[in-house]
Amino acid sequence: MSGFSFAALFDMDGVLVDNLNYHVQAWRTFAHHHGRTLTLEDYFRHVNGRVAADALPFVLGRDLSRDEIVAFTEEKEATYRQLYGPDLQPTPGLIPFLQTLKTSGTGLAVGTSAPFSNIGFTLDGLRIRSYFDAVVDASMISRGKPDPEIYLQAAERLGVPPSRCVVFEDAYSGIEAGLRAGMKVVALATTHTPGELAGCGAHHIIPNFEAGLERGLHRLDNWL
Incomplete structure (x- = not known):
């Protein structure tokens, strides 16, 4: 009990x-780095509030292995922490x-x-x-x-x-x-x-x- x-x-x-704006900026930076474009509409529909395993295949436009999901997640989140750290x-x-x-x-x-x-x-x-x-x-x-x-x-x-x-x-x-x-x-x-x-x-x-x-x-x- x-x-x-x-x-x-x-x-x-x-x-x-x-911290919404920092996550949006980090996701769009990540997408751009991988030759993809992420609109605000797509962010709210397919990314916001979802686990990376669900969001990343949409952002990158393909299926991903478990190892890829782990690596890409940390890549994006490292960008987010760098952006938001000074303003936390x-x-x-x-x-x-x-x-x-x-x-x-x-x-x-x-x-x-x-x-x-x-x-x-x-x-x-x-x-x-x-x-x-x-x-x-x-x-x-x-x-x-x-x-x-x-x-x-x-x-x-x-x-x-x-x-x-x-x-x-x-x-x-x-x-x-x-x-x-x-x-x-x-x-x-x-x-x-x-x-x-x-x-x-x-x-x-x-x-x-x-x-x-x-x-x-x-x-x-x-x-x-």
């Missing part, structure tokens, strides 16, 4: 950090939000499609790893978002049933994953505008965690 009555499950990119910072209000949840005894987990190297870059770079009781990354699952596997596994690791979990997401595929897991979903309007998110099915839409605190979304027992 975990001892947690509730759990808050966080995507990483676009949620813990507002938490989404506004994140630290107080995590502190409040932690103090209340809520279980906290990260469920991200990002590779392991980026998780260390973000969680350790922001010095927030200690807030989280579990981290589930792309290497631990067989099906990426929008499949609910990553959030179901995070909930299982915390010992909390899906009905008592809240997912914080920014991408359509992640929002769908949370909903399919039977969880409540809070959408952050970092990657998409509030208007674009209006029909996504999320239970709440906020611009950042400062707004989440103002709206009392850290008090999970009041609205789950």
